[in-house]
Amino acid sequence: MAAPLVAAAAVASAADPLPSWNDGAPKKAIFEFVRRVTREGSADYIAPRERIAVFDNDGTLWAEQPIYFQFAFAIDRVKTLSSVHPEWRTTAPFKDVLTGDIKALAASGKQGLLQVMAASHSGITTEDFNTIVGSWLATAKHPRFQRRYTELAYQPMLELLDYLRSQDFKTFIVSGGGVEFMRVFAEQVYGIPPEQVIGSSAATKFVPVGTDGKPALIKEPHVEFIDDGIGKPSGINRFIGRRPLLAFGNSDGDLPMLQWTAGGAGPRFVALIHHTDADREFAYDRQSAVGKLDKALDEAQRQQWLIIDMKRDWLRVFSAGK
Amino acid sequence: MAAPLVAAAAVASAADPLPSWNDGAPKKAIFEFVRRVTREGSADYIAPRERIAVFDNDGTLWAEQPIYFQFAFAIDRVKTLSSVHPEWRTTAPFKDVLTGDIKALAASGKQGLLQVMAASHSGITTEDFNTIVGSWLATAKHPRFQRRYTELAYQPMLELLDYLRSQDFKTFIVSGGGVEFMRVFAEQVYGIPPEQVIGSSAATKFVPVGTDGKPALIKEPHVEFIDDGIGKPSGINRFIGRRPLLAFGNSDGDLPMLQWTAGGAGPRFVALIHHTDADREFAYDRQSAVGKLDKALDEAQRQQWLIIDMKRDWLRVFSAGK
Ligand SMILES: [Ca+2]
Ligand SMILES: [Ca+2]
Numbered sequence: 001m002a003a004p005l006v007a008a009a010a011v012a013s014a015a016d017p018l019p020s021w022n023d024g025a026p027k028k029a030i031f032e033f034v035r036r037v038t039r040e041g042s043a044d045y046i047a048p049r050e051r052i053a054v055f056d057n058d059g060t061l062w063a064e065q066p067i068y069f070q071f072a073f074a075i076d077r078v079k080t081l082s083s084v085h086p087e088w089r090t091t092a093p094f095k096d097v098l099t100g101d102i103k104a105l106a107a108s109g110k111q112g113l114l115q116v117m118a119a120s121h122s123g124i125t126t127e128d129f130n131t132i133v134g135s136w137l138a139t140a141k142h143p144r145f146q147r148r149y150t151e152l153a154y155q156p157m158l159e160l161l162d163y164l165r166s167q168d169f170k171t172f173i174v175s176g177g178g179v180e181f182m183r184v185f186a187e188q189v190y191g192i193p194p195e196q197v198i199g200s201s202a203a204t205k206f207v208p209v210g211t212d213g214k215p216a217l218i219k220e221p222h223v224e225f226i227d228d229g230i231g232k233p234s235g236i237n238r239f240i241g242r243r244p245l246l247a248f249g250n251s252d253g254d255l256p257m258l259q260w261t262a263g264g265a266g267p268r269f270v271a272l273i274h275h276t277d278a279d280r281e282f283a284y285d286r287q288s289a290v291g292k293l294d295k296a297l298d299e300a301q302r303q304q305w306l307i308i309d310m311k312r313d314w315l316r317v318f319s320a321g322k
Numbered sequence: 323m324a325a326p327l328v329a330a331a332a333v334a335s336a337a338d339p340l341p342s343w344n345d346g347a348p349k350k351a352i353f354e355f356v357r358r359v360t361r362e363g364s365a366d367y368i369a370p371r372e373r374i375a376v377f378d379n380d381g382t383l384w385a386e387q388p389i390y391f392q393f394a395f396a397i398d399r400v401k402t403l404s405s406v407h408p409e410w411r412t413t414a415p416f417k418d419v420l421t422g423d424i425k426a427l428a429a430s431g432k433q434g435l436l437q438v439m440a441a442s443h444s445g446i447t448t449e450d451f452n453t454i455v456g457s458w459l460a461t462a463k464h465p466r467f468q469r470r471y472t473e474l475a476y477q478p479m480l481e482l483l484d485y486l487r488s489q490d491f492k493t494f495i496v497s498g499g500g501v502e503f504m505r506v507f508a509e510q511v512y513g514i515p516p517e518q519v520i521g522s523s524a525a526t527k528f529v530p531v532g533t534d535g536k537p538a539l540i541k542e543p544h545v546e547f548i549d550d551g552i553g554k555p556s557g558i559n560r561f562i563g564r565r566p567l568l569a570f571g572n573s574d575g576d577l578p579m580l581q582w583t584a585g586g587a588g589p590r591f592v593a594l595i596h597h598t599d600a601d602r603e604f605a606y607d608r609q610s611a612v613g614k615l616d617k618a619l620d621e622a623q624r625q626q627w628l629i630i631d632m633k634r635d636w637l638r639v640f641s642a643g644k
Contacts, residue, residue: 049515126559170517183563193371194563195492195518204559206552206578215578215585217559224560230528237448237526237539238546239561241505241516256528256537263537 017163020156020316026271026308030160033269037245038167044267048168052244054236054257055157057175057182057199059250059291060273061190063152063318065282066143067102068290070181073136077120085119094119106289117178118221122202125210126180126217133184150189151320154273157248158319161190169246172196174236176228176253180219189319198239200227232257248273255296262303271306272296280317281310339485342478342638348593348630352482355591359567360489366589370490374566376558376579377479379497379504379521381572381613382595383512385474385640387604388465389424390612392503395458399442407441416441428611439500440543444524447532448502448539455506472511473642476595479570480641483512491568494518496558498550498575502541511641520561522549554579570595577618584625593628594618602639603632 021027037046058064078088078097088094093112096104105112121129137150145152161171171192173182179199186192203220210216227235233256236244247254247261250273258270274293275284285293300307310317343349359368380386400410400419410416415434418426427434443451459472467474483493493514495504501521508514525542532538549557555578558566569576569583572595580592596615597606607615622629632639 049509052517172517179560179563187371195374195561197563201560204556206555206582208578208581215555215581217555217582233528233537233539234526238501238523239517241501241519256530259530259537260528260539 017166018156018159020159020314022313022315024313026306026313029306030163030269033246033267034164034167037267046245046266050242050245051164051167051169052172052240052242053164053169053246054172054174054240054244054248054261055161056249056251056254056257057173057177059275060248060254061153061157061161061173062149063142063154063281064291065275065284066290068177069142069149069152070177071116072140072149073133073181074116074120076136076140077132078116081119114223118202121178121181122219122221124219126204126219129180129219130184133181137185145318145320147318147320150185151318153189153319154314155316155319156314158190161192164246165191170196172198172240172244174227174232174247174257175199176226176231178202179227198227198235200231201225228253230256233260236260245269247271249296250275251291251293252296255299258296258305259299262305269306270300270303271308272300273308274310276309277311277314277317279311283311339488340478340481342481342636344635344637346635348628348635351628352485352591355568355589356486356489359589368567368588372564372567373486373489373491374494374562374564375486375491375568376494376496376562376566376570376583377483378571378573378576378579379495379499381597382570382576383475383479383483383495384471385464385476385603386613387606388612390499391464391471391474392499393438394462394471395455395503396438396442398458398462399454400438403441436545440524443500443503444541444543446541448526448541451502451541452506455503459507467640467642469640469642472507473640475511475641476636477638477641478636480512483514486568487513492518494520494562494566496549496554496569496579497521498548498553500524501549520549520557522553523547550575552578555582558582567591569593571618572597573613573615574618577621580618580627581621584627591628592622592625593630594622595630596632598631599633599636599639601633605633 018027036042036044055061058068075097078094082088082098089098093105093108093115097116140149142149142152164171173186173192175182177199179197179201182199183194183197186197201224203222203224204217205220207216207218243264244261246269247258248271249258262268262270275282277283285297340349358364358366377383380390397419400416404410404420411420415427415430415437419438462471464471464474486493495508495514497504499521501519501523504521505516505519508519523546525544525546526539527542529538529540565586566583568591569580570593571580584590584592597604599605607619
């Protein structure tokens with residue numbers, strides 16, 4: 001009896017490219033928009049080369065609570081490096097990282113955060129950094145779900161990415177997260193190649209003769225670009241050079257990207273993920289320190305942008321166990 | 323008799339994807355490298371997603387003498403704008419631009435050059451800038467060849483770009499030129515989409531409500547990134563995130579990009595275009611103010627990188643009249 005069941009499942013999947021989305025307005029709106037811009041002869045037809053779709057990462061493609069996953073990496077990296085930095089045991093913000101005093105760490109503010117990021121993300125070659133992030137992702141577990149972080153990608157969004165690509169959209173990440181951090185897993189997890197990942201970055205320095213005698217790029221401690229807030233439309237302009245047709249975000253940091261997308265001529269599709277599911281994931285918006293969604297929620301309501309209610313609209317949340 | 327002739331020409335073209343290259347070592351080396359990395363089962367096989375090919379623009383994909391074409395645009399733009407800037411008639415470096423005193427302009431140095439670029443490239447939206455560059459390219463003529471600048475793309479390089487793409491290479495521009503300037507023509511002339519053009523950039527500023535009531539990106543006067551010299555490997559890392567398999571350049575500003583490419587594991591292909599053809603194009607290298615080729619020529623000889631001798635290796639130079 002197994003074979004017919006498998007065959008039936010395959011038919012169902014071919015018929016519905018978004019099986020992890022509940023039937024409802026968002027799923028319907030996605031299908032309608034894609035059909036509208038891809039049907040040849042349609043008044044709203046858009047050529048494949050203009051089918052640019054952009055996605056925020058944290059809270060849009062994978063989870064971001066209780067702290068950004070890249071920050072969890074930074075904390076683990078500071079712990080590892082502390083063996084060669086004994087002075088960190090008595091110096092803020094590093095001592096707060098080492099003792100797990102997140103409150104004191106938060107009190108050190110943006111400056112403290114930048115110090116932790118710089119110490120954990122620089123002074124090595126880009127290739128060594130990739131290896132270190134890869135090892136961390138292969139072993140580190142999320143504190144609540146006890147899953148690898150890459151298993152906390154959102155299954156409905158993976159299906160959406162695949163569906164859009166099947167309709168000749170080019171999918172990009174446009175995230176406040178570090179570009180080199182995301183690139184380590186974006187291709188395998190999201191099917192998004194490195195050259196389509198846009199994010200914040202620190203400077204790199206080219207050295208014609210590195211420690212192994214070969215040319216190297218060394219990661220420097222100073223910030224080069226923050227791809228958040230009004231940085232997102234600038235990042236899109238700099239890296240893509242076309243205005244997106246479709247944009248998904250989940251926080252106030254995405255508002256300018258959504259406005260820029262919506263402001264283009266012709267059909268555009270903008271959507272917000274609203275985290276409403278405390279049981280399966282997390283419920284947060286206007287008061288959250290991570291992924292605050294306040295002004296963008298008001299604007300989405302005003303402009304009638306699509307608001308995806310995770311609890312209502314997603315049949316399944318995580319890719320875990322796939 | 324016309325039909326058989328056309329058919330014969332089509333066969334010849336199918337048989338040789340590089341008809342504007344003379345038979346010789348460079349043409350042979352290109353074919354051999356591409357076969358080596360694309361033949362499945364070959365020890366040096368490279369998956370399509372890793373087939374990244376990068377090309378400098380000025381002097382590599384199109385001409386750059388007697389002045390960079392983008393600088394010719396800047397001069398014309400300053401002349402246009404001078405009607406609303408009467409003070410420019412008496413202020414360096416603008417008065418030197420207006421009177422055509424290139425020597426005085428050169429004497430104003432890097433600072434003067436930046437002033438001319440800022441005045442001609444900022445204070446407008448990204449979309450207006452695209453329109454202005456498009457109009458200029460449609461009408462402006464090169465002083466010697468009396469051709470539109472886009473007709474001075476190198477036919478052998480257009481064939482090479484097409485050939486590489488037919489072999490599943492992804493082709494990128496990595497140029498010191500302005501990214502927004504190049505994107506106006508790169509897709510139509512080179513078949514390279516905006517998101518695969520990497521270049522120098524000035525900052526842009528997002529404005530939620532522009533003069534027409536819609537969101538806008540305004541081009542700002544300050545430089546954000548110089549994609550030249552050691553900036554090229556950093557730009558490749560930031561925009562592509564993979565090390566190229568193949569790189570072409572023509573000047574010392576390309577040396578770090580060529581070193582970074584050559585330094586990768588496995589097969590790599592790096593090449594320099596040597597401008598040796600005063601009759602059909604220009605002849606210049608170690609002493610040239612534009613496109614100086616000195617250290618990179620020495621290094622190419624030392625490392626036995628491919629050096630393309632324009633006069634010897636190219637049957638045809640320009641795409642003009644195509
Ligand atoms: Ca987010
Ligand atoms: Ca050049």
